[in-house]
Amino acid sequence: MKLTVAHLILGQRGIITDFSVDTVPLKLLEMGCLPGNIVELVQTAPFRDPMYLNINGCHLAIRKETALQIEIELI
Amino acid sequence: MGKQINVALIGNPNTGKTSVFNQLTGLNQQVGNYPGITVEKKEGICKLPRGLKAHIIDLPGTYSLNASSLDENVVIDLLLNKNDKDFPDVAVVVSDAENLKRNLLLFTQIKDLEIPTILVINMADRMKRKGISLDIALLEEKLKTRIVLVSARKGTGIDDLKEQILNYQKISTEPCMHASGIDPEYFNLLRKTFPNQALYKLWLVITHDANFGNIDRGTLTKDANFNTKSVSDLKRLQQKETILRYKFINDLLKEALTIDLKNATDLRIKLDRLLTHKVWGYVIFSIIMLTIFQAIYDWSTIPMDFIDVTFASFSEWAKNALPTGPFSNLIAEGIIPGLGGIVIFIPQIAFLFLFISILEESGYMSRVVFLMDRIMRRYGLSGKSVVPLISGTACAIPAIMATRNIESWKERLITILVVPFTTCSARLPVYLIIIALVIPNETYFGLNLQGLTLMLLYLIGFGSALSAAWILDKILKLKCKSYFVIEMPSYKIPIFKNVALNVIEKTKAFVFGAGKIILAISVVLWVLGSYGPGENFNNAKEIVTLRNQSENISEAHLKEEIASFKLENSYIGIIGKGIEPAVVPLGYDWKIGIAIVSSFAAREVFVGTLATIYSVGSDEEETIKKRMAAETNPILGGPLFTFASGISLLLFYAFAMQCMSTLAIVKKETNTWKWPLLQLVIMSAFAYLVALIAFQVLK
Structure with missing residues (x-):
């Protein structure tokens, strides 16, 4: 199983490795969600959805379905 | 005075772009709509040094020029269309010192359009606290721009910005980087095929599924080469x-930006730990909401009562001061109460927007959206629909205006369409009087039946809003791909000027927009109720006097009888008689029929209309209640207001779309009559059906 942002636990950090263009909106890229950037899980709502992330200093929340598309490596 | 300098303010959301706009224009601003679409157009005039003026347009916030919503299309449309009268001489990109990296993305795109561009770095006052330092000279050189450090909160840097706007011709129009690097071959081909067009503009036209300005996408893609x-x-x-x-931005900021984390004190982490907590987050949200509604009801009672009394005495004064005649009657009984009906909503609307803009400005609203998204999604709504649905319990009008921050048009449209189901304050007077009539004031297991009924009605309101949303989500096939991405901005203390201007603007929009329609309806109702065809109406006094000759009734009572008889034979009375067959199966008589018809203007008119029809001099609930209790059903006999007809009426009001001003605002927000008309027809038909079933089952 590939590790994705959706698998992070609170406070854990990872480096974004890859994602598919067809499933991840451009808007997310524009907000700084790019391969090579560090992502940290700040908070989750109940059922871990949506997820509140800190990507290289940019704070945003996305739904779990999107988080599942962003592959990471833990650091 | 020479030509005005056209300035376009562009920036990411949450960068304080509107604060900068407010600082530049103050009260010299107006809000309208872009022709044909619902996107708000904010523009204003700014006085520059040396007697010059700038026309400033505050474009919708956007993260990039890759538009995914109507709001963002507006930005591109203006920037690509040289012939637009608002085409900017200079673009001002507003960025936030804390999020400079992300903000610069949009900046580099704007620079590619070869428009003189100034970079504003806002919230400069927070830089020190966050440990941020910038090499401005290096940034200016590499970005080929002029940079102005501004704190819109403290008002610093604004004069400097004005000076830069004045000297916009000195700013380089050269791009700071070239997008063509992503596919040089393709861009070369583009350049050869369309030598007369700016390259990046072509790219934007090609990548967007819309026509912009003077470049027609159709002809572009049809070209054989x-x-x-x-x-x-x-x-x-x-x-x-x-x-x-x-990559360009990262390389640049590696040199030009240093963040000393030792100086950074982050309040955000501490607050977020509490405010977005799985349990405490919801508890705090509930407390805030309860407090706000308490405050809206409590605080607006005094000004609303004051407005009510003032307009009543104004109307009375006008009646006495003006010479008698139909025109004076129109003013005293039609226009003045009609205006009162508009003005009386101002306190509620103003308070509601005061709280909403404080929540928005502080950054808390994003947290609410975060907490509620999962729950709302089940119903085809977004986390961002929560605020309008809750505001709807005060009044659907500001609630519908509050849907503007929902990016997905489908989710926004569904929210707009279901908001009128929530129990607004105008339903309260109707509910209260009917509950008092048909529900016994008894207590079981410590629960008052009347109070329980009212609570049930509120629950029916929310329940039907959510169910309707769920159904709409299944039915509506809107091509509208929008992902849920929400920025969680840092917490800020709201800027008073922004909040005040927002409240003033929203209140003004209500008074002048929806107000016109309330006024028109109240005049029409007055005319229909005050005039009638034929002998019966014109000779009402004689007929009634004659009829009551044998009986010994007081003069006041006789007057009431005359008024009642007149109404029965007025146009509205005739209409009421006409619709009687339709309302009898629901357990109503023609008078309730009229009250329902007239309350299509606004629900609370119901009680007032019945008061007039039942010839009670005042709206006072006790007296009209007695009269209503004494009414008999003309067809079935027995009292008119029974448990069955009462429940039927309550349900009718719970579902029916009886609010002209809501319809008007839905038209304004969706820019078509299609949605408000559908809302009117479907909600009313459903209300009729439910009321019919309720009466037929219960009677």
Whole structure:
């Protein structure tokens, strides 16, 4: 199983490795969600959805379905 | 005075772009709509040094020029269309010191359009606290721009910005980087095929599914020498472009930006730990909401009562002061109460927007959206629908205006369509009087039946809003791909000027927009109720006097009888008689029928209309209640207001779309009559059906 942002636990950090263009909106890229950037899980709502992330200093929340598309490596 | 300088304010959301706009224009601003669409157009005039003026347009916030919503299309449309009268002489990109990296993405795109561009770095006052330091000279050199450090909160840097706007011709129009690097071959082909167009503009036209300005996408893609790329290829290129731009920005900021974390004190982490907590987050949200509604009801009672009394005495005064005649009657009984009906909503609307804009400005609203998204999604709504649905319990009008921050048009439209189901304050007077009539004032297990009924009605309101949303989500086939991405901005203390201007603007929009319609309806109702055809209406006094000759009734009572008889024979009375067959199966008589018809203008008119029809001099609930209790059903006999007809009426009001001003605002927000008309027809038909079933089952 590939590790994705959706698998992070609170406070854990990872480096974004890859994602598919067809499933991840451009808007997310524009907000700084790019391969090579560090992502940290700040908070989750109940059922871990949506997820509140800190990507290289940019704070945003996305739904779990999107988080599942962003592959990471833990650091 | 020479020509005005056209300035376009562009920036990411949450950068304080509107604060900068407010600082530049103050009260010299107006809000309208872009022709044909619902996007708000904010523009204003700014006085520059040396007697010059700038026309400033505050474009919708956007993260990039890769538009995914109507709001964002507006930005591109203006920037691509040289012939637009608002085409900017100079673009001002507003950024936030804390999020400079992300903000610069948009900046580099704007620079590619070869428009003189100034970079404003806002919230400069927070830089020190966050440990941020910038090499401005280096940034200016590499970005080929002029940079102005501004604190819109403290008002610093604004004069400097004005000076830069004045000297816009000195600013380089050269791009700071080139997007063509993502696919040089393709861009070369573009350049050869369309030598007269700016390259990046072509790119934007190609990647967007819309026509912009004077470049027609159709002719562009039809050109024989030009091979179109597939949608996913283009998307991949857009992604590449974004990565390329970020690479440029990262390299630049590595040199020009240093963050000393030792100086950074982050309040955000502590607050977020509490405010977005799985349990405490919801508890705090509930407490805040309860407090706000308590405050709205409590605080607006005094000004609303004051407005009510003032307009009543104004009307009385006008009646006495003006010479008798139909025109004076129109003013005293039609126009003045009609105006009162508009003005009386101002306190509620103003308070509601006061709280909403404080929540928005502080950054808390994003947290609410975060907490509620999962729950709302089940019903085809977004986390961002929560605020309008809750505001709807005060009044649907500001609630519908509050849907503007929902980016997905489908989710926004569903929210607009279901908001009128929530129990607004105008339903309260109707509910209260009917509950008092048909529900016994008894207590079981410590629960008062009347109170329980009222609570049930509120629950029916929310329940039907959510169910309707769920159904709409299944039915509506809208091509509208919008992902849920929400920025969680840092917490800020709201800027008073922004909050005040927002409250003033929203209140003004209500008074002048919906107000016109309330006024028109009240005049029409007055005319229909005050005039009638034929002998019966004109000779009402004689007929009634004659009829009551044998009986010994007081003069006041006789007057009431005359008024009642007149109404029965007025146009509205005739209409009421006409619709009687339709309302009898629901357990109503023609008088309730009229009250329902007239309350299509606004629900609370119901009680007032019945008061007039039942010839009770005042709206006072006790007296009208007695009269209503004494009414008999003309067809079935027995009292008119029974448990069955009462429940039927309550349910009718719970579902029916009886609010002209809501319809008007839905028209304004959706820019078509289609949605408000559908709302009117479907909600009313459903209300009729439910009321019919309720009466037939219960009677």
